[in-house]
Amino acid sequence: MKQRYSSELCPLFQAAMEVLARPWNGLVMALLEEAGPLRFNGLRERIDTIGDRMLSARLKELEARGLVERTVDPGPPVKVTYALSELGRGFGDVHRALGRWGEKLAAANRTKPRTRAPRRKATPLRSSASR
Numbered sequence: 001m002k003q004r005y006s007s008e009l010c011p012l013f014q015a016a017m018e019v020l021a022r023p024w025n026g027l028v029m030a031l032l033e034e035a036g037p038l039r040f041n042g043l044r045e046r047i048d049t050i051g052d053r054m055l056s057a058r059l060k061e062l063e064a065r066g067l068v069e070r071t072v073d074p075g076p077p078v079k080v081t082y083a084l085s086e087l088g089r090g091f092g093d094v095h096r097a098l099g100r101w102g103e104k105l106a107a108a109n110r111t112k113p114r115t116r117a118p119r120r121k122a123t124p125l126r127s128s129a130s131r
Contacts, residue, residue, distance in 0.1 A: 033091060039080060039082070069082070
């Protein structure tokens with residue numbers, strides 16, 4: 001499948017955003033960057049809102065892109081561990097930069113006065129017979 005990129009933005013930036021824009025990819029990579037190698041259940045426990053199928057799909061995608069390495073210890077019992085590859089460890093700088101930006105966003109939202117839209121009066125529903 002041919003990738004389509006905007007001529008207005010750097011194609012390298014767009015390729016990186018293609019990875020990060022996929023649901024859960026950034027979070028999985030950030031967790032592996034912070035915690036180090038983890039087994040599947042360790043990842044799932046730390047990202048408790050992701051389903052097994054989705055986590056499995058994301059790990060396979062990140063592995064196919066060369067960002068995550070899957071290591072199998074034949075055991076018994078068999079143990080599968082996931083870790084960032086050398087290429088994936090480059091995400092650490094991005095992770096820290098996004099964290100700093102997130103702090104600024106949070107601070108800006110705390111200092112910004114909250115405005116609420118005026119409340120509308122509730123109008124009673126009319127049945128078709130009363131029209």
